[in-house]
Structures are given as C-alpha cells and as structure tokens.
Amino acid sequence: MTNMAEDLKAEAPFIGAGLAPAPEDRRRTERSRSPRERKKRTTDVVIYAVLVVLVVGLMVPFIWMVSSSLKENNQVLTVPIQWIPSEFVWSNYTDIWTRIPMMGYLQNSLYLAVIITCLQVLTGSLAAYGFSKVRFPGRDVLFLAYIGTIAVPWQAYMVPQYIMMQNLGLTNSFNALILLQAFGAFGVFLMRQYYMTIPDELCEAARIDGLSEYGIWARVILPLSKPALASLALLTFVNTWNDYMGPFIYLTSNRLWTVQLGLRSFVGQFDAEYAMIMTGSVISVIPILAIFLVGQRYFIQGIATSGMKG
Amino acid sequence: MATKTITPAPAVISRGNRKQARHNTLIGWTFILPNFLGFLAFTLIPVLAAFALSFMEWTSFTAPRWVGLENFQRMFQSDTFWVALRNTVAYALGHVPLTMALALVLAMLLNRKLKGIGFFRVAIFFPYITSLVAVAVVWNMLFSPDNGPINQFLNAIGIAETPGWTSSSDWAMPAVIITSVWRDMGYYMVLYLAGLQAIPSELYEAAEVDGASAWQRFWNVTIPSLRPTTFFVVVMLTVSSFKVFDLIVVMTNGGPGRSTTVLSQLIYQEGIGEGKFGYSSAISLVLFLIVLTVTVLQFKIQQRRER
Numbered sequence: 001m002t003n004m005a006e007d008l009k010a011e012a013p014f015i016g017a018g019l020a021p022a023p024e025d026r027r028r029t030e031r032s033r034s035p036r037e038r039k040k041r042t043t044d045v046v047i048y049a050v051l052v053v054l055v056v057g058l059m060v061p062f063i064w065m066v067s068s069s070l071k072e073n074n075q076v077l078t079v080p081i082q083w084i085p086s087e088f089v090w091s092n093y094t095d096i097w098t099r100i101p102m103m104g105y106l107q108n109s110l111y112l113a114v115i116i117t118c119l120q121v122l123t124g125s126l127a128a129y130g131f132s133k134v135r136f137p138g139r140d141v142l143f144l145a146y147i148g149t150i151a152v153p154w155q156a157y158m159v160p161q162y163i164m165m166q167n168l169g170l171t172n173s174f175n176a177l178i179l180l181q182a183f184g185a186f187g188v189f190l191m192r193q194y195y196m197t198i199p200d201e202l203c204e205a206a207r208i209d210g211l212s213e214y215g216i217w218a219r220v221i222l223p224l225s226k227p228a229l230a231s232l233a234l235l236t237f238v239n240t241w242n243d244y245m246g247p248f249i250y251l252t253s254n255r256l257w258t259v260q261l262g263l264r265s266f267v268g269q270f271d272a273e274y275a276m277i278m279t280g281s282v283i284s285v286i287p288i289l290a291i292f293l294v295g296q297r298y299f300i301q302g303i304a305t306s307g308m309k310g
Numbered sequence: 311m312a313t314k315t316i317t318p319a320p321a322v323i324s325r326g327n328r329k330q331a332r333h334n335t336l337i338g339w340t341f342i343l344p345n346f347l348g349f350l351a352f353t354l355i356p357v358l359a360a361f362a363l364s365f366m367e368w369t370s371f372t373a374p375r376w377v378g379l380e381n382f383q384r385m386f387q388s389d390t391f392w393v394a395l396r397n398t399v400a401y402a403l404g405h406v407p408l409t410m411a412l413a414l415v416l417a418m419l420l421n422r423k424l425k426g427i428g429f430f431r432v433a434i435f436f437p438y439i440t441s442l443v444a445v446a447v448v449w450n451m452l453f454s455p456d457n458g459p460i461n462q463f464l465n466a467i468g469i470a471e472t473p474g475w476t477s478s479s480d481w482a483m484p485a486v487i488i489t490s491v492w493r494d495m496g497y498y499m500v501l502y503l504a505g506l507q508a509i510p511s512e513l514y515e516a517a518e519v520d521g522a523s524a525w526q527r528f529w530n531v532t533i534p535s536l537r538p539t540t541f542f543v544v545v546m547l548t549v550s551s552f553k554v555f556d557l558i559v560v561m562t563n564g565g566p567g568r569s570t571t572v573l574s575q576l577i578y579q580e581g582i583g584e585g586k587f588g589y590s591s592a593i594s595l596v597l598f599l600i601v602l603t604v605t606v607l608q609f610k611i612q613q614r615r616e617r
Contacts, residue, residue: 044424047424048424050419051420051430061448062440064448077458079457126342130340130342134337136339137331138335149349151549151605153574153601155577155594156577157356157360158577158582159577160355160360160587161352162581162582163587164351180352182348183348183352185349185353188349238439245578259443263443267447277447281443281447284441284444289436299435300435300500
C-alpha cells in the first residue's frame with residue numbers, strides 16, 4: 001500500500017513537488033572538479049550567505065518577541081535595542097498564568113480546533129468520495145455550488161450567518177463556531193483534488209472483491225490519502241487556532257475566549273506591559289510552532305495541491 | 311447502510327440500469343450528506359440570503375421590507391463607503407505586487423539543491439501560520455514611533471525624520487502592508503516553488519546551449535513557464551487583498567481616523583455592530599462583485615495571452 005501511495009505521488013507531480021529537493025548532482029571527487037563546478041561551489045557559498053542574512057532578517061520579529069518576553073517592561077523599548085536581556089526575567093512566564101486566564105484560553109482554542117478539525121476531515125473526506133468516485137445525476141452541479149461558495153468572500157455572508165445563529169440562540173457558544181467552520185467547502189475541495197489522482201480501477205477492483213462503497217472509502221481510499229488527510233487536518237487546525245474574527249464575533253463571554261481573543265484583550269487592557277504581552281504572544285505561538293515542525297511537509301503539500309485558502 | 315450489493319463501476323450507467331442509477335444516487339448522497347447539511351445551512355443559504363438582504367431594509371429593530379436599490383443609493387452617497395473602498399484598493403495595490411515579487415525572488419533563491427535548504431524554506435514559510443494577534447502585536451511594537459526598533463534602524467541608516475507608522479494616518483496603511491507582505495510571502499513562495507519545480511530542466515539546457523545569459527534564461531524560460539502559476543498567484547492575492555479584515559482590525563482597527571478602514575470592516579460595523587442587516591449586505595454585494603470582476607478579468611487576460 002505504501003508503495004502504491006508513492007507511485008501515485010509520482011503521477012501527480014504538483015503534490016510531490018511541494019518541497020522535493022532537486023535531483024542529486026553527480027558526485028565527483030575533489031580532484032576531478034572542473035572549473036565550472038568550482039564556480040558552482042562559489043555560487044553556493046554566496047547563496048548560503050544571502051539566505052542566512054535573509055532568514056535572520058525575516059525572523060527578526062520573532063527573535064525580538066522572544067527576547068522582549070524575557071525582559072523587564074522598561075527594557076523592551078530602549079535605545080539602543082538590547083537583543084539579549086541584561087537579566088533574564090523568567091518570572092514573566094510564570095506570572096502570566098495568574099495575570100490572565102491563559103490556561104482557559106488555551107483549552108478553549110484546543111477544544112475548538114480539535115472538534116472542528118475532526119468534523120472537517122471526516123465529513124470532507126466522505127463528501128469528496130461521493131464527488132469523485134460515485135457517479136450519479138446532479139453530482140457535478142452540486143459540486144459547482146461548493147466551488148462557487150469558495151469564491152464568495154466570507155465577509156459577504158457573515159451577516160446572514162450571524163442573524164441565523166442569533167435566531168437559533170447559538171451566539172456566545174462554541175457550537176456556533178463549530179457549525180460554521182466544520183462543514184466548509186474547502187475541505188471537500190482539497191480532498192476531492194487528491195482523490196481524483198487515485199485511479200478508479202483501484203475502486204473497481206475492490207468492488208469486484210466484494211467491498212461496499214463504505215468499505216472502499218474506509219479501507220482503500222483513506223489509507224491511500226493519508227498525506228491529503230494530514231494536510232487538511234493541519235491546515236484546519238492552524239486556521240481555527242489562529243482565527244480571530246470568528247471568535248471575535250461569536251464569543252462574548254470571557255470564559256469562552258480563545259487564545260487570540262484573550263491576548264488581544266490583554267493588549268487593550270494593559271498596553272504598557274510590553275514584556276508580559278510578548279510573553280503571551282510567545283505562548284500563543286508555541287503550539288503552532290510545535291505542530292508546524294511535526295507536519296510542515298504536509299502543510300506545504302496541501303498548499304501546493306490546492307493553492308486555495310488565503 | 312443495508313445495501314451491500316456489489317456495484318459494478320458506477321461510472322457506467324447503462325440505459326437498462328435504472329435501478330443501479332438509483333442505487334448510486336442513494337450511495338452518493340449518503341457520502342455527501344453529512345457535509346452537505348452543514349454546508350447548505352451555514353454557507354449556501356447565507357450566501358443566497360446575502361444577495362436578497364441587500365435589497366431589503368432590515369435592522370435589528372424593524373421587520374424586513376423590500377426597498378429595491380435604496381441601500382445602494384445610500385451607500386454611494388456615503389463618504390465612509392468611498393473611503394473604505396479607496397483604502398481597500400490602496401491596500402491591494404501595495405500588497406499584491408510586493409508580495410508577488412518577493413515570493414518569486416524567494417522561490418528562485420530557494421529552488422536549488424543545497425544542504426539544509428529545507429530549513430530556509432520552512433523558516434520563510436513560518437510567519438504565514440503564526441498566530442495573527444501575536445504578529446500584529448509584535449509588529450505594532452516594532453513600528454512604535456518613539457523607540458521602536460524599526461525607527462531606530464531608520465535613524466541608524468541616516469533617516470532623521472522617521473514615520474509615525476500606525477499612529478499617523480499617512481503611514482498606518484504602509485505599516486499594515488509591510489506586516490501583511492512579511493506574513494504572506496512564504497505562502498506564495500511555496501506556490502512559486504511548486505511552479506519552478508515543474509519546469510523541465512531541458513528547457514534551461516537548451517537555452518544554455520543557444521548561449522542565453524542568466525537574465526535571458528530567466529526572461530525567456532522561467533517567466534513564460536511560470537505564467538499559469540503567476541496567474542493563480544495574482545488572482546489569489548487580489549482576492550485575499552479585497553477581503554483583508556483580521557490584520558487591520560487587530561493592528562489599527564481602521565484608524566487613525568478612517569485611514570485604514572476597509573470594506574470588510576465596514577460590513578462588520580454596519581451589519582453586526584449596528585444591526586443594519588440590509589445596508590451592510592449591500593456593501594457585501596459590492597465586495598463580492600469586485601472580487602468576481604477581478605477573477606473574471608484575470609481569467610480573460612490569461613486566455614488572451616495563451617492564444
């Protein structure tokens with residue numbers, strides 16, 4: 001099965017292309033290096049230098065965030081900038097938990113992100129199977145409706161959604177966000193893109209072997225689409241975790257706030273507590289960093305496959 | 311499901327096979343239904359409702375009433391609407407070309423076989439997925455007019471009159487644009503990287519044999535081969551620029567004054583903030599029509615180029 005997945009990847013260059021390294025250069029011994037290769041080597045060194053400068057430059061906001069989170073307040077905005085705190089104020093990282101209900105915010109974010117991701121992946125992959133492997137009248141028109149709504153900016157229909165949620169009595173509850181975000185068209189689209197690269201013959205062979213359609217979905221398609229499932233899960237999780245406007249509109253009481261709302265309100269209330277605010281920012285980024293480091297391959301694949309969502 | 315019959319290839323529906331077709335329809339729908347119910351109720355219906363609402367007078371205090379184009383008349387006479395539209399366009403004009411150019415340059419730099427290249431790619435992509443509020447807060451502080459690191463840097467390179475950034479109505483929009491370019495370029499870099507890796511190396515080899523310089527190869531091989539990617543990137547960037555919302559709300563909340571107020575924000579303020587459902591839906595419709603026009607226009611340009 002794993003081999004088959006590799007083959008499929010080869011058939012869909014766009015998916016595999018994500019971060020695939022360029023083909024290996026021919027190896028030669030030091031002595032046989034031609035002037036041309038020596039030139040290439042010099043170029044490599046220059047490129048490395050450029051890249052290091054570039055990446056450090058782009059990382060400055062993060063470096064500064066971490067460094068500031070370990071300072072006293074009055075040391076955050078000094079002239080000249082102190083990149084390394086003269087004294088590391090680790091207590092910022094213990095104090096913040098008592099200053100704001102950070103743990104509660106983290107739990108709320110986690111709860112929402114996990115539920116929405118699970119629902120999105122489950123219903124999205126089911127629907128994608130229906131749209132790509134079962135042929136029935138009206139299917140393509142229906143799929144067009146899915147695609148069509150991806151093109152409509154969310155801001156254009158957030159007001160009707162809000163009125164609806166208000167009438168259902170769901171504002172100021174997690175359920176509103178779960179219902180709004182778990183059944184998005186994007187997941188269906190992304191999964192279908194991937195399923196289209198899985199040959200129909202595979203399903204037919206499984207049908208002849210006596211598997212039901214649900215069996216094919218569960219035992220043939222799902223195992224083959226692990227990379228796509230991982231992409232969708234990661235993208236959904238991160239989007240939900242980082243979402244600001246959804247919770248901002250729907251979650252009014254403090255005990256329901258997510259990390260983003262909590263942090264934002266902390267900034268508004270205590271706008272001179274620079275160091276503490278930076279500490280909160282670092283804490284809100286850490287879970288994403290962890291998830292990203294584990295699954296960055298799938299992020300990149302998901303984006304290269306679908307390109308959507310932006 | 312109770313149906314456990316062996317289905318022959320569902321792709322083939324022979325004429326005499328009505329029962330099979332009905333069976334397939336049933337199966338297909340059971341797969342789609344769990345998602346479709348949620349999609350129908352919370353996306354499709356609201357989308358359709360948004361169109362209808364824009365022709366209605368409806369506030370949180372009054373019953374809905376059909377008023378035709380009244381909302382649009384009011385909107386076109388509203389100063390705030392034009393300011394928001396102009397700001398949105400200004401944001402797009404800054405954000406789209408800058409992000410695109412930097413994403414392409416980064417992708418070209420990173421599209422090579424070097425040890426540890428993956429690390430650089432990942433590092434540049436990382437801002438795209440970091441928590442939005444953290445990004446906004448950190449950049450707001452970097453931009454701080456008095457002792458902020460950015461103005462200190464500008465001082466150091468000899469610029470004495472440093473901008474007030476988010477506290478100045480002239481510089482707030484550039485500040486937002488810089489932050490959003492920094493955040494987004496990694497994402498588009500990935501798209502360009504995928505596009506670059508799909509260019510067959512024979513093209514470059516042939517160009518080199520013909521004696522093309524590096525610049526000529528870039529101009530005559532890379533750029534034309536990337537055209538589909540560029541098209542896609544431009545559409546995505548433009549559409550996302552017109553939808554800009556979160557970053558502005560968190561960084562400047564539309565201020566100072568109305569200098570960074572954008573369309574999405576106006577929709578939120580009028581609709582959810584003040585409960586003018588009909589009026590805000592009219593602004594929604596304008597936003598949607600702009601996005602649609604941009605997409606269709608770019609499709610047309612792309613088609614003409616390919617001919």
